[in-house]
Amino acid sequence: MKILVAVKRVVDANVKVRVKAxxxxxxxxxxxxxxxxxxxxxxxxxxxLKEKGQADEVIVVSIGDKACxxxxxxxxxxxxxxxxxxxxxxxxxxxAVAKLLHAIVQRESIDLVLVGKQSIDSDNNxxxxxxxALGGMPQGTFACxxxxxxxxxxxxxxxxxxxxxxxLSLPAVVSTDLRLNEPRYASLPNIMKAKxxxxxxxxxxxxxxxxxxxxxxxxxEPPPERxxxxxxxxxxxLITRLKTEAKVI
Amino acid sequence: xxxxVIAEHDNLSLKPATLSTVTAALAIGQPVDVLVAGxxxxxxxxxxxxxxxxxxVLVADHPAHAAQxxxxxxxxxxxxxxQYTHILAAATTTGKNLLxxxxxxxxxxxxxxxxxxxxxxxxxxxxxxxxxxxTVQSDDPVKVITVRTTAFAEAASAGNAAAVEPLNVVKEQxxxxxxxxxxxxxxxxxxxxxxxxxxxGRGMQSGENFVLIxxxxxxxxxxxxxxxxxxxxxxxxxxxxxxQTGKIVAPELYIAVGISGAIQHLAGxxxxxxxxxxxxxxxxxxxxxxxxGLVDDLFKVLPELAEKL
Ligand SMILES: Cc1cc2nc3c(=O)[nH]c(=O)nc-3n(C[C@H](O)[C@H](O)[C@H](O)COP(=O)(O)OP(=O)(O)OC[C@H]3O[C@@H](n4cnc5c(N)ncnc54)[C@H](O)[C@@H]3O)c2cc1C
Numbered sequence: 194m195k196i197l198v199a200v201k202r203v204v205d206a207n208v209k210v211r212v213k214a215x216x217x218x219x220x221x222x223x224x225x226x227x228x229x230x231x232x233x234x235x236x237x238x239x240x241x242l243k244e245k246g247q248a249d250e251v252i253v254v255s256i257g258d259k260a261c262x263x264x265x266x267x268x269x270x271x272x273x274x275x276x277x278x279x280x281x282x283x284x285x286x287x288x289a290v291a292k293l294l295h296a297i298v299q300r301e302s303i304d305l306v307l308v309g310k311q312s313i314d315s316d317n318n319x320x321x322x323x324x325x326a327l328g329g330m331p332q333g334t335f336a337c338x339x340x341x342x343x344x345x346x347x348x349x350x351x352x353x354x355x356x357x358x359x360x361l362s363l364p365a366v367v368s369t370d371l372r373l374n375e376p377r378y379a380s381l382p383n384i385m386k387a388k389x390x391x392x393x394x395x396x397x398x399x400x401x402x403x404x405x406x407x408x409x410x411x412x413x414e415p416p417p418e419r420x421x422x423x424x425x426x427x428x429x430x431l432i433t434r435l436k437t438e439a440k441v442i
Numbered sequence: 443x444x445x446x447v448i449a450e451h452d453n454l455s456l457k458p459a460t461l462s463t464v465t466a467a468l469a470i471g472q473p474v475d476v477l478v479a480g481x482x483x484x485x486x487x488x489x490x491x492x493x494x495x496x497x498x499v500l501v502a503d504h505p506a507h508a509a510q511x512x513x514x515x516x517x518x519x520x521x522x523x524x525q526y527t528h529i530l531a532a533a534t535t536t537g538k539n540l541l542x543x544x545x546x547x548x549x550x551x552x553x554x555x556x557x558x559x560x561x562x563x564x565x566x567x568x569x570x571x572x573x574x575x576x577t578v579q580s581d582d583p584v585k586v587i588t589v590r591t592t593a594f595a596e597a598a599s600a601g602n603a604a605a606v607e608p609l610n611v612v613k614e615q616x617x618x619x620x621x622x623x624x625x626x627x628x629x630x631x632x633x634x635x636x637x638x639x640x641x642x643g644r645g646m647q648s649g650e651n652f653v654l655i656x657x658x659x660x661x662x663x664x665x666x667x668x669x670x671x672x673x674x675x676x677x678x679x680x681x682x683x684x685x686q687t688g689k690i691v692a693p694e695l696y697i698a699v700g701i702s703g704a705i706q707h708l709a710g711x712x713x714x715x716x717x718x719x720x721x722x723x724x725x726x727x728x729x730x731x732x733x734x735g736l737v738d739d740l741f742k743v744l745p746e747l748a749e750k751l
Contacts (some may be wrong), residue, residue, distance in 0.1 A: 206705075209573060212574050216567070218572050225445070232547045232665045234686070266740070281512065286551060287551070311687065316568065316569050316570070316571070316686070317552075318542070319542035319545070319554065320542075322541075322546070323513075325543060325544065326543040326544075326546035334539045335539070345716055351688070353450050354625040354626060355626045356680070358620075358623065358626075360619045361617065369685075371670065372673070402553070407551035408553065408580050410577070411564060411575075411577040413569070414575045415574060416574070416575070419712055419717075421730045422733035422734055424724075425734050429750065431734055432750055441695040442662060
């Protein structure tokens with residue numbers, strides 16, 4: 194089985210971003226960047242499948258400007274075999290990303306695609322589902338369990354009411370939720386080894402994909418600020434204030 | 443303008459999330475059709491026909507739709523979708539699973555979790571865990587949109603008698619199969635619809651200790667939520683997670699107990715009307731958004747609250 198994992202370079206999860214004064218976007222100047230946490234979980238799952246002998250090769254792809262080589266190298270240090278960098282402007286929209294991934298899936302004859310369920314910057318939660326549609330593949334979104342069974346894929350999904358189990362034919366697309374696994378840390382020897390692993394560079398034109406934006410961002414505003422209220426001294430004071438002041442109980 | 447709302451249901455009842463989605467649809471325009479795709483789902487169709495503002499209910503009732511798997515439902519929605527200018531679903535796990543697939547089949551963008559409608563082609567949606575609100579405009583012929591239900595009031599669930607029409611389109615596929623599900627059962631109100639929510643975090647220390655939260659919840663008729671740390675530690679099941687990547691809640695009263703207030707948690711609850719934080723660390727970031735903060739040991743506070751409420 195050949196696995197493709199997509200990783201996105203995003204602002205670190207601990208950074209509280211601020212909106213730019215001209216409302217054109219958020220200010221990421223000098224912000225710490227990292228692999229999107231959900232993508233990291235996808236990389237880990239792919240490597241575990243390989244370690245179990247269920248996958249032969251793990252290819253990691255990232256789409257964006259040159260800087261995302263850093264995230265590809267990180268995934269290679271975690272255990273992916275080789276990388277693909279699709280050179281494009283940052284912040285491509287999900288449909289364009291799905292089309293690029295679809296082209297790679299075809300080119301590389303991929304059996305399983307693992308992606309994060311959402312990226313913590315654009316919060317879209319779309320790429321897995323779109324890619325599955327474009328490839329006529331089944332989708333196992335929000336996965337908290339993945340198992341290969343007789344040439345099929347059993348996926349346990351986190352849903353609003355609890356958990357759901359589905360069986361997918363291959364090739365398939367899986368999007369990872371938080372509790373699928375706990376990603377490992379890269380060891381120093383593996384970081385060194387990763388420097389020798391190959392990274393191919395492609396452009397959207399090489400893949401025959403138009404990445405034109407479908408949505409236009411008109412403006413980006415800060416959300417209404419919530420200001421800190423008061424500290425109460427006791428449970429009695431809390432109950433009284435909730436009853437007489439806030440009137441919510 | 444012609445709008446299609448995909449009903450959220452379990453083949454038996456129409457979920458309140460659909461009512462909020464209808465409100466968002468009506469803010470865009472009219473007429474609004476509702477699609478009920480399921481199996482033996484006549485009661486859902488009847489409930490949808492009663493919702494104020496709905497023009498027509500389309501019922502795709504077929505055994506192939508029983509589990510509402512995205513592969514077959516998306517193909518169905520995409521087939522009828524070109525007759526519409528907008529296709530909306532609630533931003534639940536069902537809606538999020540389905541609509542991007544529909545959008546890709548129609549070769550259009552999907553707009554996730556809108557919180558406001560500016561015009562028929564312009565919408566507001568949170569990005570970066572709600573630390574920014576983006577206004578986005580779409581030129582696509584069909585706008586495919588998921589709706590954050592807490593941002594839209596529920597349409598009246600009774601009083602209308604919209605036409606109910608069968609839709610005999612079945613796109614059965616062999617790509618995926620339903621194996622089973624484990625649903626949490628609770629007598630408590632549903633987390634995303636409750637007017638009071640009390641959530642526990644890592645500070646609870648164990649699943650057993652959530653009994654202390656339950657006792658307060660009983661007094662308040664509250665739903666119970668949790669932080670990711672509490673879910674990851676196995677104290678409570680995943681469907682209780684509130685946050686950027688869990689459920690979004692906006693009750694009248696939200697009580698955070700033993701929760702520090704990470705960005706990702708705040709993203710799921712900071713639109714609550716009144717926020718109470720109970721935490722022994724006076725510096726915890728949760729106090730920066732709390733209307734009422736109580737700096738104390740939760741193991742002392744919770745029993746006292748349960749007793750005095
Ligand atoms: C990609 C990603 C997605 C995420 N999504 C979510 C999400 O959807 N929802 C979410 O909640 N988190 C999410 N997180 C995790 C988030 O960053 C925090 O790690 C998490 O919210 C912390 O949970 P907590 O507040 O319970 O734990 P902690 O941060 O450990 O806080 C525990 C708090 O309990 C207090 N406490 C301890 N003992 C007591 C006591 N006896 N009495 C009173 N107070 C006490 C402590 O003072 C502390 O403030 C996500 C993180 C990432 C990276």
